[in-house]
Structures are given as C-alpha cells and as structure tokens.
Amino acid sequence: MLPDVLRIQLDGFENGNEEKLIKYSKKSRNIFYVIKNKDKIVGYCVYYLKPVLSLRGFEKQSVISSIATDKNFRGRGFAERLLKGSIEEMKVNGISVILLYVNVNNLPAIRLYEKTGFRIIKQVENICGQNEKCYQMGLRLA
Ligand SMILES: CC(C)(COP(=O)(O)OP(=O)(O)OC[C@H]1O[C@@H](n2cnc3c(N)ncnc32)[C@H](O)[C@@H]1OP(=O)(O)O)[C@@H](O)C(=O)NCCC(=O)NCCS
Incomplete structure (x- = not known):
C-alpha cells in the first residue's frame, strides 16, 4: 500500500517528502488507514499515539x-x-483525544475537520513548517 500512500502524499503537499514520511513512520510507529474506490487506494490517514x-x-x-x-477523487466524500x-477505530482502541495541526489557510481541510467534530484549540507557529501559522484542532472522544 505504501507506494499509493506516497504518491497521494507527494501530490497533496507542497512539502511532501517520501523519506520524511517513511522516517517518521518508523520512528513513531504511525498507524495508517486507507480508503479504496474499486480496489484502488484513493486516500490515507496517518496517526501516532x-x-x-x-x-x-x-x-x-x-x-x-x-x-x-487523490487529486482525481476529491470532493466526493472520500x-x-x-x-x-x-x-x-480510534474510539474502539481507547483513544480519548485526537489532535491535529492544519495551516490556517487550508480551508478545505479546516472545513472537513469542523464537519467531523474537531474544534480549534489555539493558533501555533513552526509546527506545520518553518514560519507557518497553523491551528491546533482537537476532538474529545471520551
Ligand atoms: C483536505 C482534503 C483531504 C479533502 O478531501 P476530499 O476527499 O476532497 O473531501 P470530501 O469530499 O470528503 O469533503 C468533506 C468536507 O470537507 C470540506 N471540503 C472538502 N473540499 C473542500 C473545498 N475545496 N472547499 C471547501 N471545503 C471543502 C467540506 O466541508 C466537505 O463537505 P461538503 O462537501 O458537505 O461541503 C483534500 O483536499 C486533500 O487531500 N488536500 C491536500 C492535502 C491536505 O491539505 N491535507 C490536510 C492537511 S492538514
């Protein structure tokens, strides 16, 4: 599955970096979820504990x-x-809070997160990238 995940990641982020994703995955034991359309991977979500x-x-x-x-499958609810x-899945695995960081200008992602229940906690700098302003958003599950 990794080649598909890397292709979507490189395409989706200006600063997409294969080596970084693989390095972080090994270091922090990231957990990957993917979504398929007719057996083709069209999206991924990665988290760490x-x-x-x-x-x-x-x-x-x-x-x-x-x-x-995947760029060709956006706007279709994937x-x-x-x-x-x-x-x-995270609920089933006993996770009580989910956090994420999103660039303040990334409106599609912010809307997606708000629609799924995430709320802005605070604005932070230098987490998404150097000198980049982003929001820390959170969702409490338990
Ligand atoms: C953000 C991203 C994952 C959304 O994926 P998607 O499959 O197109 O999203 P969906 O079709 O499931 O849309 C779900 C909701 O997200 C929001 N949304 C998605 N695309 C949007 C857009 N272009 N403008 C505004 N809101 C948008 C809407 O609230 C939408 O619900 P609605 O259609 O009922 O209004 C996709 O644009 C992407 O991969 N972007 C590049 C990578 C990225 O920025 N990831 C987030 C990093 S923090």
Whole structure:
C-alpha cells in the first residue's frame, strides 16, 4: 500500500517528502488507514499515539500527522468517510483525544475537520513548517 500512500502524499503537499514520511513512520510507529474506490487506494490517514498524563490520569491521545485524498477523487466524500472511519477505530482502541495541526489557510481541510467534530484549540507557529501559522484542532472522544 505504501507506494499509493506516497504518491497521494507527494501530490497533496507542497512539502511532501517520501523519506520524511517513511522516517517518521518508523520512528513513531504511525498507524495508517486507507480508503479504496474499486480496489484502488484513493486516500490515507496517518496517526501516532501519544500517552499523556492529565488531570483525568493517563490518557491515550492520538495525533493525526497526515491525511490526503487523490487529486482525481476529491470532493466526493472520500476524506469525510475516511476520517469518520478512522475516528471510530480510534474510539474502539481507547483513544480519548485526537489532535491535529492544519495551516490556517487550508480551508478545505479546516472545513472537513469542523464537519467531523474537531474544534480549534489555539493558533501555533513552526509546527506545520518553518514560519507557518497553523491551528491546533482537537476532538474529545471520551
Ligand atoms: C483536505 C482534503 C483531504 C479533502 O478531501 P476530499 O476527499 O476532497 O473531501 P470530501 O469530499 O470528503 O469533503 C468533506 C468536507 O470537507 C470540506 N471540503 C472538502 N473540499 C473542500 C473545498 N475545496 N472547499 C471547501 N471545503 C471543502 C467540506 O466541508 C466537505 O463537505 P461538503 O462537501 O458537505 O461541503 C483534500 O483536499 C486533500 O487531500 N488536500 C491536500 C492535502 C491536505 O491539505 N491535507 C490536510 C492537511 S492538514
């Protein structure tokens, strides 16, 4: 599946970088979900786990590090179905909070996240890229 994921990633992000995705995947044990249309992979969502000590005790948080749909299949509900499916899987796996970071100008992605229940927590810099402004968004599952 990796060649398809890398193709969609390179196409979807200006700063798409194969080596970086593979390196991070090995380092932080990323979990990949994909969505198919007639046996062809048309989208992927990647997240990693982050155990956090909070006032509620130890919580399993996840961070979605990348999500993208094949350019030729956008606007057809694939990302929404993929994200909703991924959220359901994370619930089953006991994750209580999902976090992600999105460039403040990436309106398609921000709308997608808001539509699936994510809310803006704060604006941060230098996380999506150098000098890039992005929102930290979150969704509490439990
Ligand atoms: C963001 C992205 C994943 C959306 O994928 P998609 O398959 O086209 O999205 P969907 O068809 O499932 O759309 C779901 C919702 O997202 C929002 N959305 C998607 N494309 C949009 C656009 N061009 N403009 C505004 N809102 C948009 C809408 O709320 C839409 O729901 P609606 O159709 O009922 O209005 C896709 O544009 C992409 O891969 N972009 C490049 C990579 C990227 O920026 N990833 C996010 C990084 S944080």
